[in-house]
Amino acid sequence: MPIGSVPPKYKVTIDKDLCMLCERCIENCPYGTFRREGNKIQIFSRACTGCHRCIAMCPRDAISLQEKPIDYRSHPVWSREAREAIYNQAQTGKIVLTGMGNALNVPQIFDRLLLDACQVTNPSIDPLREPMELRTYIGKKPRKLTIDKTPEGDIDLVTKLAPNLKCETPIMIAHMSYGAISLNAQLSLARGAAEEKTFMGTGEGGLHESLYPYQDNMIVQIASGRFGVDIDYLERGAAIEIKIGQGAKPGIGGHLPGEKVDESVSKTRMIPPFSDAISPAPHHDIYSIEDLSQLVRSLKEATEWKKPVFVKIAAVHNVAAIAAGIARSSADAVVIDGFRGGTGTAPRVFRDHVGIPIEAAIAAVDAKLNEQGIRNEVSVIASGGIRDSADVTKAIALGADSVYIGTAALVSLGCRVCGNCYRGLCPWGIATQREDLTARIDPDIMYKNVSNLIHGWTLEISELMGAAGINSIESLRGNRDRLRGYMLDENILSVLDVKTVGADV
Amino acid sequence: MKMCGIISVIDKKKNPMDGTAVREALSIMNERGNGEGSGYAVYGAFPEFADYYAIHVFYDDLIGPKTAVEEELEKVGTIKHDEEIPTFEQPNLKKRHIPWRYFFQPNVSALGTTASEEDILVYLMKKVNTTIPGALIYSTGKNIAIFKAAGWPEDVANFYRIQDYEGYIWLSHNRYPTNTAGWWGGAHPFNLLDWSVVHNGEITSYGTNKRYLEGNGYVCTMHTDTEVVAYLTDLLQRQHELPPELAFKALAPPFWDEIDRMPEKERELNTALRMTYGPAMMNGPFAIVVASSEGIAGITDRIKLRPLVAAEKGDRLYLSSEEAAIHVMEPSPDRVWMPRAGEPVIGRVY
Ligand code: SF4
């Protein structure tokens, strides 16, 4: 039934006094918001996604953008989003798709956790004068060391250490596949990660050969679609990650539309060109924790036990027990992805309503592993909604070994979190395969944005640690004494095992 | 804790020393304390009960808690002898607790598991300190006496008349507490089984260390960071059987920069040590002396934010926050030196 159109999301205006008619906005907008009519730029605001590409490129700062220019009658229950989803579905009868992370206005626990600093009774440490250690080893650790003392008094190490990833910062770049994002975006991320001596995930789309130079800093992923997986792929990665679930859409699979599968994506994923790449909801060979454990072991066998194997799950209600089960397999690290995690495409109801926040998940997983006395034997990587170095520091104080950043890394490449990745026309050249758009990223220049970001955050973490009188990241991990909860209720404080602000030591 | 005074001595030939000198030495560091807590540990204190675990308990009264504790003790072993620890009223010291000691033999089959004698003691300490209000076990070692209270060093020394005790190791501590004021349980030395610890500083990694210990079955009940040193030492040296040099290195390991420059074998060992015992590493400013019946070891944090001086004279090794305190006990030492940051100074009995 025709019910007309919903109000446009944005209203774009151009200040005619400023505009020089250079047409850059027209060239830059793939959605067709702008067109030239005589001596005027005509604007079709309804096409705008709020990606800011035109605004960033306009030499005259002539463009203004207003969000939600037309109000709905305000109503506490019937929000704009609720109503618009219904109009949309009444017309299409389909699942409403969205991009990027959770868009509900739920409280961010990170913002309600406060960090500590030294005053008088112990000195803070100045990272400019004293060493500050952020080196993080990701992988299995022995429970205890066994040594032999030779008759000469020498100490021989008997314990054999499992392979670990050595990262010079606790920040890694999350898995974003070739297909979901462009090769140029991947190249920039990979080089940025390598520059900072840390790691990046390939996502489930295989490893394109132009990434081979960075393979020592890449974690190759195996998801339910098994795209691009062969022995060569496994051997190239520094580590292997089995993806069971994703915070943005726990419990469901993925779908890369055929339009995005061009020749190169198809070759890398090892699927026919222009066919839909569908990742089923479960792995068809994993229906229990025993099956998972078998897959972990066969991957290790295949790579001669030389590579750490991670398992990624979405933070769901029972995350602690599941993580403990994974930790007891041969897996070297558990990745937990919180419900604010980003994604290229996810059904709106999943993105906003399934899963739990990463803060609670980290605390619960850390507590469960510690209860079982195996916390230090396995690494915990947290992801999903990490926005700055304070979030990283808090995640580690709650019990994570390191974090994956996805959205934040894309934002460093220009992404404006417009949430339209699923349309394949990303004006920043990130979530698209269209050549004219991907050409907007020059990896030789843009990698610097990524490495700057990681570098800057790493410096900030050093400062935060120094202020807290800590000079090594190991002493921050799980150090919940150095956190206080602000305006958090007692239940959540007890899950986080954090005291309230004002509480005594 | 901010600034505390430590003094300790070992006679490596196990010749006994009485408590007079250590009392004098500790008092000259009065400005390092505020009269809120002092304590002494002496090894070799009970030759007639040397084979029994000397369990020390602070009772708030002798009615409820004492019966409850004795019931617990008898469930898992035999009390050979017990007595109130003799104390002598001091004008400036308020007797808040009644200190008691038991000479105890655990029964290894009592728990019905493969628990060792030590495990039973650890179990008892946990059980009493977490479930019996008004009772606190503060020492469990064999042949070790602990004397501590909230008060100035000489008052505490006179309260217990430490000059009447003899031993081959003395550890003492003068406290300036900023976090757990006036609590007897919070005074040093801390003891667990054969380990006693005195500590000057503040452990900024306390939360991490505590969780690691909890994951390994320990329960921190003293509301202060020093006890983690005793438990970590017990875990690494008794349970994991690491030699003292390595165990202390795990607590204050070399920086990665130094490790990266080491020859291969050493590098591998140190890397493995840090990876395996990361959560045991202690951060923040500290100087610590740990004693066991085998000897004493002193160590400072990795950037030496707290002082520690060592001295030797014949068979005796002294470790102290201040050189002056050593001179009170030994006016003409053979050698006095400042140990390097993170490098343990160890004195073993022959
Ligand atoms: S980019 Fe700016 S100056 Fe150029 S045509 Fe568009 S609005 Fe005008």
Ligand code: SF4
């Ligand atoms: S990647 Fe591109 S399409 Fe996706 S949110 Fe960022 S700017 Fe928008």
